[in-house]
Amino acid sequence: MSGILVFAEQREGKLNRVTYEAVLAGQRLSAQMGLSLSVALLGFGVDTIAQELATKKANTIYLVNNEHLQSYTPDGFSLAMRQVIQELQPKYVLLAHTYLVRDFAPKLAASMGKSLIADCVSYKLEEGNLTLVRQIFQGKINADVSIHDSAPILISFQAGAFRGDDVESGSAEVKALSVKLSAEEIRLQPQELFREAKQSVDLTQSKIIVSVGRGIKSQENIAIVEKLATALEADIGASRPICDSGWLPMDRQIGSSGQTVAPKLYLAVGISGAIQHVVGMKNASAIVAINKDANAPIFDIADLGIVGDLFEIVPALVEEIEKAKAEG
Amino acid sequence: MKIIVCVKQVPSRDAILRINETGTWIQDRDLAYDVNEPDAYAVEEALQIKEKLGGEVVICSLGPDRVQMAIKEGLSKGADRAIHICDPALDNLDALAQARAMAEVIGKEGFDLIFTGLQSDDYGFAQTGVILGELLGVPSATIAMAVEVQEGEKSVRVKRELEAGWFQWYKLPLPASITIQSGLNQPRYATLKGIMNAKKKEIRKVTLADLSLSRELLTPKQKIERVSFPVKSKKTEIIDGSAKEAAAKLVTKLKQMRVL
Ligand SMILES: Cc1cc2nc3c(=O)[nH]c(=O)nc-3n(C[C@@H](O)[C@H](O)[C@H](O)COP(=O)(O)OP(=O)(O)OC[C@H]3O[C@@H](n4cnc5c(N)ncnc54)[C@H](O)[C@@H]3O)c2cc1C
Numbered sequence: 106m107s108g109i110l111v112f113a114e115q116r117e118g119k120l121n122r123v124t125y126e127a128v129l130a131g132q133r134l135s136a137q138m139g140l141s142l143s144v145a146l147l148g149f150g151v152d153t154i155a156q157e158l159a160t161k162k163a164n165t166i167y168l169v170n171n172e173h174l175q176s177y178t179p180d181g182f183s184l185a186m187r188q189v190i191q192e193l194q195p196k197y198v199l200l201a202h203t204y205l206v207r208d209f210a211p212k213l214a215a216s217m218g219k220s221l222i223a224d225c226v227s228y229k230l231e232e233g234n235l236t237l238v239r240q241i242f243q244g245k246i247n248a249d250v251s252i253h254d255s256a257p258i259l260i261s262f263q264a265g266a267f268r269g270d271d272v273e274s275g276s277a278e279v280k281a282l283s284v285k286l287s288a289e290e291i292r293l294q295p296q297e298l299f300r301e302a303k304q305s306v307d308l309t310q311s312k313i314i315v316s317v318g319r320g321i322k323s324q325e326n327i328a329i330v331e332k333l334a335t336a337l338e339a340d341i342g343a344s345r346p347i348c349d350s351g352w353l354p355m356d357r358q359i360g361s362s363g364q365t366v367a368p369k370l371y372l373a374v375g376i377s378g379a380i381q382h383v384v385g386m387k388n389a390s391a392i393v394a395i396n397k398d399a400n401a402p403i404f405d406i407a408d409l410g411i412v413g414d415l416f417e418i419v420p421a422l423v424e425e426i427e428k429a430k431a432e433g
Numbered sequence: 434m435k436i437i438v439c440v441k442q443v444p445s446r447d448a449i450l451r452i453n454e455t456g457t458w459i460q461d462r463d464l465a466y467d468v469n470e471p472d473a474y475a476v477e478e479a480l481q482i483k484e485k486l487g488g489e490v491v492i493c494s495l496g497p498d499r500v501q502m503a504i505k506e507g508l509s510k511g512a513d514r515a516i517h518i519c520d521p522a523l524d525n526l527d528a529l530a531q532a533r534a535m536a537e538v539i540g541k542e543g544f545d546l547i548f549t550g551l552q553s554d555d556y557g558f559a560q561t562g563v564i565l566g567e568l569l570g571v572p573s574a575t576i577a578m579a580v581e582v583q584e585g586e587k588s589v590r591v592k593r594e595l596e597a598g599w600f601q602w603y604k605l606p607l608p609a610s611i612t613i614q615s616g617l618n619q620p621r622y623a624t625l626k627g628i629m630n631a632k633k634k635e636i637r638k639v640t641l642a643d644l645s646l647s648r649e650l651l652t653p654k655q656k657i658e659r660v661s662f663p664v665k666s667k668k669t670e671i672i673d674g675s676a677k678e679a680a681a682k683l684v685t686k687l688k689q690m691r692v693l
């Protein structure tokens with residue numbers, strides 16, 4: 106066999122939906138390249154997830170059931186996945202670029218002397234030649250990356266690169282595949298998953314959010330956007346660096362490691378629009394961005410944009426809003 | 434505790450990027466550079482551990498002469514010495530090949546902990562620390578929001594950040610390689626005294642000739658063929674005019690949207 110193998114991600118017995126994005130990428134590539142499509146599911150007692158995956162169009166779902174895979178560890182998952190790859194000899198291995206994949210896939214690749222082509226946003230197939238598109242410089246620039254390697258070629262795709270809802274239904278055969286793992290090989294001891302103490306601010310219900318990023322330059326300047334938030338009767342949100350620096354509390358953070366919000370209006374001030382921020386706010390009904398860099402990725406998802414200096418625009422905006430409110 | 438901190442120098446976040454004439458890379462001649470953001474947190478974390486437990490913090494950076502700026506920043510803050518891997522032959526490698534060069538140097542140097550940033554701001558592969566762990570035969574953990582060396586210095590507890598506000602602690606035997614996430618501490622500034630002291634600290638240079646890596650092992654398996662600005666998928670309406678004009682137009686739009 107020399108087809109396409111997709112890694113299915115589950116944690117604590119639940120399928121990570123982003124898996125379907127990788128499956129869809131696999132379905133498209135398998136159709137275009139005439140390769141078979143398999144999915145590998147690693148875990149312990151996760152048969153129902155295998156059945157769920159089997160309702161999608163693929164040739165085979167390989168269920169790798171092993172007690173050492175019950176809790177995720179990079180050691181267990183990379184050792185098991187390596188055996189699966191050796192057994193199936195796929196030409197391509199596709200993964201979704203999640204936190205879990207970041208944790209073990211580079212190790213898996215390096216253990217086979219392979220170079221993982223990580224965090225791709227799309228691919229191009231020209232005359233049978235596969236090129237991957239990656240974002241570099243935090244999404245400001247795209248790079249076309251060519252592959253100079255033999256099988257297996259490992260590729261991870263950014264969350265959102267494919268629409269998981271478009272995954273084709275079908276029926277796949279579920280096959281068990283066994284791997285050999287021993288307790289000594291697993292050097293890490295995982296403990297329970299947990300969340301920090303309950304967040305005191307719930308931005309998920311906010312109607313309007315004014316969100317501030319590093320363009321604000323200093324903690325003192327936060328007051329400038331706070332005035333805007335007050336004028337708009339909005340809640341205040343922030344990008345990660347603002348919370349990392351302690352300029353606003355952690356529970357204001359929006360993005361992959363913060364809150365996911367969907368307000369009527371999201372006003373991004375001095376935020377570049379890195380993918381980890383965008384995943385947390387892209388479902389807002391309207392997005393307005395104020396940024397001095399016309400090439401900032403935030404303008405790719407904004408409905409309305411003002412290119413310019415926030416220190417001029419935000420005070421002017423507050424003034425105009427007050428004026429409009431006074432006029433009723 | 435001997436901690437190696439890998440520090441990468443990357444173009445400043447504020448830098449306006451231009452693409453070179455051949456469309457193969459950015460114009461990097463007049464760029465301003467900074468320390469990769471999470472790497473600054475990694476340096477701080479290493480210094481705090483050293484202050485508690487004693488030992489040594491060694492900065493390791495691979496890149497051309499300009500990366501000495503990044504190295505000196507670490508030394509000024511209190512790192513003990515540095516290794517600068519510097520060879521034009523090592524410049525355009527992929528993450529695996531570059532990590533091979535770093536792993537050989539770090540392996541010979543010896544270590545209890547390796548800290549890297551979780552991902553670089555420029556190329557963004559998010560792999561180097563994990564590959565180093567694999568190549569050096571030690572366990573790794575990524576996206577650390579806390580690092581606690583356990584009593585006896587035989588193991589370390591790492592608080593890993595997961596998606597959507599979840600966390601998980603992992604215990605790893607030492608030596609180990611850990612990738613550091615921004616925000617796990619508050620990095621210090623270098624003091625004037627620190628900057629003066631740094632001038633006396635050792636920066637050991639390593640070139641390809643010092644390494645036993647074959648050409649084969651250093652051949653990149655993925656290559657950047659072309660770079661371009663992303664094509665916008667959504668039509669953003671850009672509001673122009675002076676700050677005041679733009680603000681007035683935006684207010685009109687907000688009224689139409691009924692948020693005002
Ligand atoms: C002109 C040019 C051309 C390039 N062409 C290619 C190409 O064709 N193919 C390709 O794959 N790559 C290419 N690269 C990028 C490449 O060299 C990457 O920097 C390398 O692959 C490491 O990946 P990363 O920076 O994404 O590291 P990541 O894994 O994202 O970095 C994580 C962490 O590892 C550490 N680290 C990474 N790099 C260094 C370093 N140099 N010194 C010290 N610590 C470090 C840091 O702690 C960093 O926070 C090119 C770079 C340049 C400048």
Ligand SMILES: Cc1cc2nc3c(=O)[nH]c(=O)nc-3n(C[C@H](O)[C@H](O)[C@H](O)COP(=O)(O)OP(=O)(O)OC[C@H]3O[C@@H](n4cnc5c(N)ncnc54)[C@H](O)[C@@H]3O)c2cc1C
Pocket residue numbers: 243317318319320321343344345346347358359360361362363364374375376377378379380381382385395396397398401413414415416446551552576
């Ligand atoms: C695993 C992981 C998880 C992450 N989770 C999150 C997350 O949950 N949330 C999050 O936000 N980030 C997260 N990040 C970080 C993310 O990758 C970006 O680094 C971050 O979002 C950038 O924040 P920023 O846009 O405020 O800063 P920058 O990227 O530095 O952008 C600042 C912007 O301000 C503009 N600007 C500067 N001065 C002015 C001015 N005077 N007027 C107008 N505009 C100006 C600049 O043009 C620039 O576009 C995560 C990263 C990783 C690797």
